[in-house]
Structure formats: structure tokens, C-alpha cells
Amino acid sequence: MGFLDTLLGRTKPVQPKLDDLFALPSAAVTLEAGAGFKPTGSGSVCFRPVEGRSFADVQKDVTELLDVSSGAEGGLPIEITKDSYGFTWLVSSRLSDQLDALVTDLHAVNSSLVDNGFGPQLLCTLVAFKDDSERRLALVYLFKRGTFYPFAPLSGERRDNALELQVKGVIGDDLKFEPDLARWFPVWGAPGL
Amino acid sequence: MAARTRYAPDRGLTVRMTATMFLLGLVFVAFIAAIIGIGTAYNASDAAIVLFAVVIGGGFAIGSLFYSDKIALRTAGAREVTPEQAPELHGIVDRLCALADMPKPRVAIAHSNMPNAFATGRSADHAVLCVTDDLMRRLTPEELEGVIAHEMSHVAHKDVQVMTAASFLAIIAALLIRFAFYGELFGGGGRGRGNNQNAALLMFALMAISIVVYAVSFVLIRLLSRYRELSADRSGALLTGQPSALKSALVKVSGQMSRIPNNDLRTAKPMNAFFFAPAMHLAPKGSLAAIFSTHPSLERRLAELDKVQAQLNRRAG
Numbered sequence: 001m002g003f004l005d006t007l008l009g010r011t012k013p014v015q016p017k018l019d020d021l022f023a024l025p026s027a028a029v030t031l032e033a034g035a036g037f038k039p040t041g042s043g044s045v046c047f048r049p050v051e052g053r054s055f056a057d058v059q060k061d062v063t064e065l066l067d068v069s070s071g072a073e074g075g076l077p078i079e080i081t082k083d084s085y086g087f088t089w090l091v092s093s094r095l096s097d098q099l100d101a102l103v104t105d106l107h108a109v110n111s112s113l114v115d116n117g118f119g120p121q122l123l124c125t126l127v128a129f130k131d132d133s134e135r136r137l138a139l140v141y142l143f144k145r146g147t148f149y150p151f152a153p154l155s156g157e158r159r160d161n162a163l164e165l166q167v168k169g170v171i172g173d174d175l176k177f178e179p180d181l182a183r184w185f186p187v188w189g190a191p192g193l
Numbered sequence: 194m195a196a197r198t199r200y201a202p203d204r205g206l207t208v209r210m211t212a213t214m215f216l217l218g219l220v221f222v223a224f225i226a227a228i229i230g231i232g233t234a235y236n237a238s239d240a241a242i243v244l245f246a247v248v249i250g251g252g253f254a255i256g257s258l259f260y261s262d263k264i265a266l267r268t269a270g271a272r273e274v275t276p277e278q279a280p281e282l283h284g285i286v287d288r289l290c291a292l293a294d295m296p297k298p299r300v301a302i303a304h305s306n307m308p309n310a311f312a313t314g315r316s317a318d319h320a321v322l323c324v325t326d327d328l329m330r331r332l333t334p335e336e337l338e339g340v341i342a343h344e345m346s347h348v349a350h351k352d353v354q355v356m357t358a359a360s361f362l363a364i365i366a367a368l369l370i371r372f373a374f375y376g377e378l379f380g381g382g383g384r385g386r387g388n389n390q391n392a393a394l395l396m397f398a399l400m401a402i403s404i405v406v407y408a409v410s411f412v413l414i415r416l417l418s419r420y421r422e423l424s425a426d427r428s429g430a431l432l433t434g435q436p437s438a439l440k441s442a443l444v445k446v447s448g449q450m451s452r453i454p455n456n457d458l459r460t461a462k463p464m465n466a467f468f469f470a471p472a473m474h475l476a477p478k479g480s481l482a483a484i485f486s487t488h489p490s491l492e493r494r495l496a497e498l499d500k501v502q503a504q505l506n507r508r509a510g
Contacts, residue, residue: 006350006351006355007214007355008207008210008211008424009210009350009352009355009420009421009424009425009428010203010207010350010424010427010428011293011346011349011350011428011431011432013293013431013432014292014293014294048288048292048433048434048435049434050434050435050505050506051434051435051436051437051502051505051506052502052505052506053506054505054506054507055434055505055506084281084334085284085285085288085334085338086334086335086338086435087288120292120431120432121292121434123288123291123292124291142291144291144292144293144294145294157280180296182296182297183290183291183296183297185287185288185290185291185297186287188280188284
């Protein structure tokens with residue numbers, strides 16, 4: 001925020017950065033080779049809905065679009081859930097080897113929100129992984145930072161910090177990780193995880 | 194770009210705020226000029242008094258800015274809470290910070306019977322956000338989020354710094370009034386008669402100017418404060434995308450919610466008709482109370498939020 005904006009007390013809503021999302025498929029290969037985590041095929045986009053007709057229309061268009069493309073490729077229809085914080089999650093479930101298609105789905109949601117002027121409402125995108133011992137892991141993409149961080153929930157709102165840091169080490173430079181650990185905020189009970 | 198049009202800044206508010214700050218700056222310059230004028234006219238050694246006031250006032254302002262978080266938390270009787278102690282509150286703050294790309298402030302809860310919230314701290318990295326437990330009890334999660342987004346906008350706008358800088362002038366003027374007053378009482382003890390008269394006159398002029406400056410800057414600061422509240426409302430509502438949640442929180446917190454009845458009209462007793470009576474008995478426009486208040490009136494805030502609502506719902510083109 002510039003000096004003038006500070007003086008005049010106004011903030012410009014932060015526009016999301018979308019392109020880094022496409023780094024996910026190659027990072028997933030590294031992750032599987034290094035730590036044994038495979039994509040489950042589901043992923044979700046979390047955004048803050050705006051009240052009013054305009055936003056509702058955009059959301060409806062996106063889900064219809066994705067249902068068509070996902071249906072054609074043998075995926076499940078898009079699932080919409082609302083969490084207790086009032087955020088909306090669009091969950092896309094693909095086959096576990098269709099990570100590219102999943103990322104394309106997620107990107108389609110993001111870009112149509114951006115195209116309609118609702119870019120600032122995007123919070124994060126999440127792609128789910130699990131290993132052979134059924135440990136769950138998500139790679140969360142923060143739109144406003146254009147960075148990723150791992151999130152490994154355990155039962156009862158605890159998170160496996162050791163695993164998260166291990167994953168960051170394994171993937172290394174394949175993804176742009178969020179350097180500020182204070183911003184690795186938990187997404188408890190995120191749909192699709 | 195589509196996003197530009199949907200989130201355009203409020204030009205009217207910007208203009209009014211700029212004008213207020215310009216006036217404040219003008220008063221500041223006039224004040225300095227008057228002091229220099231007095232100083233040269235009377236060949237005063239009393240310039241030392243002014244310097245003294247500036248040093249003390251400056252020290253006071255910087256001190257209060259630096260310790261604003263500690264002072265405010267102590268005054269409110271608040272304690273910081275960890276994510277384990279207040280998961281919902283931290284969850285709301287986490288998400289808003291991620292949405293606005295801000296560093297996360299510390300979070301505190303105060304025990305109080307008043308629904309209230311504040312954010313303070315000298316910078317975004319040292320910010321602390323405090324809500325009262327009564328606020329958390331009364332508001333729904335969406336309304337609470339609206340209030341927190343408003344407070345976080347204060348942090349983003351650096352309102353603590355701006356208001357401290359704006360108050361600097363008033364602090365110095367207030368100190369000078371006091372110094373001049375005591376100077377008048379005790380001043381010039383050992384000096385000659387003519388000199389003494391001169392000094393008394395000087396003190397009187399200094400006091401008169403200081404009083405005027407203090408009064409004018411006081412009104413301007415309050416005006417600035419009200420504009421900054423409006424822009425925090427606006428930014429907060431744009432951030433959450435839910436102006437109506439903030440509106441209903443404002444209505445609840447202002448103690449007006451009791452005026453909107455929950456009983457079905459058909460079941461309401463004739464007596465209850467009195468409860469509808471003047472929904473708001475706030476100070477009429479232009480009254481003294483309205484000029485001196487730090488926050489805009491409820492109607493004004495609701496009207497501004499209506500504009501945000503329309504803006505968000507507009508078709509991006």
C-alpha cells in the first residue's frame with residue numbers, strides 16, 4: 001500500500017496470483033518419489049462469497065461448466081459446501097491419476113471469478129494427498145501470496161508439523177513455498193481433504 | 194480491467210478526507226508562524242517554552258504510539274489468547290489475513306459487558322486485535338467477522354499512526370496553554386518592570402493562540418476520525434464481501450437491535466406498539482454532539498455500506 005493510500009485510508013483489494021498453480025503436477029511426482037504421498041484426486045477452491053445476485057450467477061456458471069467437463073472425463077460432479085466461517089468450497093473429485101485435469105478444473109474456477117471481478121474473494125486452493133498408511137496431507141495454495149504450504153491434519157485439530165516440514169524439504173524448489181511460517185494457517189475440516 | 198471497476202475507491206470520501214488533512218496542516222503552519230511571529234516581535238527568551246512543549250509533546254506522542262498496544266490492552270483488561278484457547282476467533286482472523294495478504298495480528302479478548310472491539314499497535318507487525326467477550330456472545334460468526342475486518346482495515350490503513358500524527362498538534366497546543374497559564378502566574382519574578390509587562394503580554398498572546406489552535410484542531414481531528422471509521426467500514430465490507438453482516442453487527446452493537454422486534458406482528462400486544470417508537474434518538478445533524486463524536490452516526494455508516502453493497506453487486510463490465 002502506498003503512502004497516499006495510507007494517508008487517505010483506503011486499501012486496494014489484493015488481486016490473486018494464479019499461474020503458479022500449474023507447478024503442482026510436477027511437484028506431485030517429486031512428492032510421491034520422495035515421501036510416498038499420492039494425490040487422492042480431489043481438490044477444492046475456497047473463496048469468500050459476495051452477497052447479491054451478481055456473485056451467485058458467476059458461481060452457478062462455474063459449477064455448470066465444470067460439471068460438463070468433469071462428466072465427460074468420468075469424474076464426479078462438483079460439490080459445493082459452506083464452512084462454519086462462511087466461506088464456500090467448490091470440491092472437484094477426479095480419478096487419482098488425473099491431477100492435470102484437476103488442476104485445470106481448479107484453475108477454471110479461479111479464472112472465471114477473476115474475469116468477473118471477484119478475484120479478491122479467492123482465499124486458497126487445496127489439493128489432497130495421502131500415503132499408504134492413510135496419513136492425510138494437503139498442499140494449500142495461497143492466492144494472495146502466490147505460494148504453497150503443506151497442511152497435515154491429525155485428529156482433534158492438531159497438525160503434524162514434522163510431516164509438513166518434511167514435505168517442504170522433499171518438494172524443495174519444485175514449488176514456491178510460503179517462507180513465513182506464520183502464514184501456514186490451518187484449514188480444519190476442509191472439504192476434499 | 195473488470196476488477197478495477199468493482200472495487201473503485203470512494204472519491205467523495207477521499208476528497209473530504211484530503212480537505213480535512215489539508216486544513217489540519219494549514220492550522221499547523223499558521224500555529225508555527227504565529228509562534229515565530231510572537232518570538233521575533235518580543236525578542237523572547239520564551240521560545241524555550243515552545244521548544245520545551247514540542248519536545249515533551251513529541252515524546253508523549255511517540256511514547257503513546259510505541260506502547261499503544263500495551264497501554265490499550267492494559268486499559269481494557271485484555272489478555273492475549275492462543276489459537277487453542279480461541280479457535281473460532283483465530284480461524285476468522287487467519288482467513289481474513291490470508292484474504293487481505295496481511296501479517297496476522299496478535300489476538301486478545303477482554304472481559305467486559307460492552308460489545309466492543311479495537312485494534313492498535315504502531316505497525317502492522319506489532320498490531321494487536323482485541324474483542325470483548327460480550328461482542329463474541331452477541332454476534333453471529335458472520336457479524337463478528339465483519340467487525341474484525343473493520344478493525345483489520347484500521348491496521349491496514351495505519352490509523353494509529355495517522356491519528357497520532359494528527360493529534361500531535363493538539364497535544365502541543367494543550368501543553369502550551371498550560372505552560373502559558375503557569376507562566377502568567379509565576380513568570381517574570383526577578384525581571385524589570387517593562388520586561389515583565391512584555392512577558393505577560395507574550396504569555397497572553399501565546400495562550401490565546403494555543404486555545405484557538407487547540408479548539409480548531411480538536412474539531413478537525415474528530416472529523417478525520419469519523420472519515421477513517423467510514424473508510425474502515427468500507428474496506429472491511431469489501432474484504433468480506435458481506436456488507437449486510439457488518440450492518441447488522443453495527444445495529445446490534447449500537448444497542449438498536451432491540452428496536453427490531455422478533456415477535457410476529459399478529460401476536461404483538463397493542464402495548465408493544467410503543468417499542469417501535471423513534472427507532473433512533475441520536476443527535477440531530479449539525480449538533481455539537483455530532484461534531485465532537487469520534488464515530489459517525491449509525492445512519493451514516495449504514496448508508497455508506499449500502500453503497501458498497503450496490504458496488505459489489507454491479508455487473509463487472
